[in-house]
Amino acid sequence: MSIPKEINSTLGERLKAIRLSNNFSTNKFADILGIAQSAITKIENGQSEPSTKTITSLIEKFGIDPLWLLTGTTKTKIESPTAMQIAEIADKLPEKSRQRILDLTRRELMLEEMLRDQQMKKAASD
Numbered sequence: 001m002s003i004p005k006e007i008n009s010t011l012g013e014r015l016k017a018i019r020l021s022n023n024f025s026t027n028k029f030a031d032i033l034g035i036a037q038s039a040i041t042k043i044e045n046g047q048s049e050p051s052t053k054t055i056t057s058l059i060e061k062f063g064i065d066p067l068w069l070l071t072g073t074t075k076t077k078i079e080s081p082t083a084m085q086i087a088e089i090a091d092k093l094p095e096k097s098r099q100r101i102l103d104l105t106r107r108e109l110m111l112e113e114m115l116r117d118q119q120m121k122k123a124a125s126d
Contacts, residue, residue, distance in 0.1 A: 009072045016044040018062055021095070033057045 009017075019029040019040070026044075030037040033054055042048040050058075059066050068074045090098050 010046055011049065011070065011072075012044045012046045014069055014072060015040075015050065015058070018058065018064060019044075022062070032061060 019026070022029075024032070026040045027037045030040045033040075034057065035051075035054055039048070039050075039054075043050050043054075055066075055069065058064050058069060065074055086101075090101055093101070
């Protein structure tokens with residue numbers, strides 16, 4: 001998702017980012033969450049706060065980190081500058097592209113682990 005990572009983003013801005021990253025209109029998003037379209041608009045514009053039910057729906061239906069949704073922060077801290085750059089670029093891509101990157105990264109990790117295992121076995125046999 002192209003979701004803002006700034007701590008000072010509002011809950012409404014984060015809700016809008018979720019909606020836009022899924023290419024939903026306010027009507028479609030409201031239908032999915034079971035609330036009125038006008039409620040979405042008011043939340044996104046900071047004129048009202050989402051109900052507990054709406055927050056729960058966002059977390060469950062979209063796999064959103066509750067801490068991030070409520071505060072704009074996450075528990076995850078990326079230490080590597082390269083990993084941070086990858087995350088920033090991935091945030092700008094559509095979900096399908098991010099999934100491909102994740103799949104590729106998992107394959108790369110698996111290959112690295114296999115190579116490391118082979119090197120350890122070889123070192124042990126020498």
